Each structure stands twice: as C-alpha cells, then as structure tokens.
Amino acid sequence: MKLSTKGRYGLRAMIDLADYSEEVPQSITSIAMRQSISDSYLEQLMAKLKKAGLVDSIRGAQGGYVLAKNSEDISVGDILRALEGDLTPVKCSELGGNSECSGSDCCVTKNVWKRINDSIQTAVDSIPLSELVEDNRKIRQNQGKEIVNCEL
Numbered sequence: 001m002k003l004s005t006k007g008r009y010g011l012r013a014m015i016d017l018a019d020y021s022e023e024v025p026q027s028i029t030s031i032a033m034r035q036s037i038s039d040s041y042l043e044q045l046m047a048k049l050k051k052a053g054l055v056d057s058i059r060g061a062q063g064g065y066v067l068a069k070n071s072e073d074i075s076v077g078d079i080l081r082a083l084e085g086d087l088t089p090v091k092c093s094e095l096g097g098n099s100e101c102s103g104s105d106c107c108v109t110k111n112v113w114k115r116i117n118d119s120i121q122t123a124v125d126s127i128p129l130s131e132l133v134e135d136n137r138k139i140r141q142n143q144g145k146e147i148v149n150c151e152l
Contacts, residue, residue: 001089001120003080009037010045010083011076011132017055018071018133025064045083052082071133077124087124088117 012035020026020034032042046065049055056068067074080087092101092113104110 001087003084005041006045006048006083007080009035009041010049011079013037013042013045014049014054014067014074014079014129015132015136017065018067018074018129019136021064021066025058025062025066027064031065049079049082052078054078054082067129071130072128074129075125076127076129076132077121079129080124087120089113089120090117 013031016031016035017026020030028039028042028046031037032039035042046055046057050057050065050068053068054074055065057063057065077087090113092110101107
C-alpha cells in the first residue's frame with residue numbers, strides 16, 4: 001500500500017496542530033509554513049479532517065484550527081482514513097468489499113490479503129496522535145527541528 005501526499009502531509013499537519021494548538025488555534029498559514037505545505041493544499045486537507053470530526057475551525061482574528069478531540073483519542077488510522085479513504089490493500093470480497101468474487105471459494109490468496117489488511121488496520125489504529133506529538137517534541141528538543149519534509 002502506498003499513501004498519497006494527502007495522507008503523508010495530513011498526518012504531519014495533524015501532529016503540528018496537536019502540538020501547537022493547545023494554547024491558541026493555529027492558522028493554515030502557520031501550519032503550512034512550519035510543514036512546508038502549500039496553504040491551498042493544506043486547506044483541502046483540513047476540510048476533509050473537519051468533515052471527519054477530527055478538527056474544528058474557529059472564526060475570527062484569533063481563529064484557526066484546533067483538534068476536535070484529545071490527541072490520545074485520535075489514531076493514525078482515523079487520520080489516514082479521513083484523507084485517503086479505505087486503507088485495504090486490495091479489492092477483495094473477503095475484506096468487506098461489495099463485489100462478489102466468482103473465485104472466492106477456491107482462492108488461495110484471500111487469506112494473504114486478509115492477514116495483510118488486518119495487520120495494517122491494527123498498526124494504524126494502535127498509534128495515537130499523542131504518541132507522535134511526544135516524539136516530535138523530543139526531536140525538537142534534541143535537534144531544534146520540527147518534523148518537516150520527511151517522507152513516509
């Protein structure tokens with residue numbers, strides 16, 4: 001499975017937002033600047049995250065974005081699903097797809113796809129945003145840097 005820039009940039013933006021919005025809401029411009037993401041692209045990502053109930057927007061001069069939940073209650077899986085959609089690695093009726101597979105009864109590989117899918121879902125759902133925020137703070141303290149321009 002390969003994640004698009006939506007998932008990669010969106011996860012970085014959520015780490016940034018969780019880290020900096022504890023005291024004041026964060027503007028698109030400030031997050032975009034720290035994370036080297038274009039303002040317009042980040043606006044699109046934030047709209048999806050807002051629709052998924054992961055962020056809230058606050059209007060006004062001191063407005064911006066804040067997390068809609070505690071960072072402990074948001075998983076990497078929540079973020080990636082909001083931005084990427086379904087995370088299943090292949091289309092397979094055994095993985096909850098709506099399509100019927102004529103070869104399902106004799107398919108040897110369906111168990112492979114199910115195990116891979118289960119591993120992916122377990123992994124992304126077991127990592128809370130708060131853990132990544134703590135890792136980011138440690139990196140910043142040790143190196144004086146943000147998580148910027150890192151490829152997943």
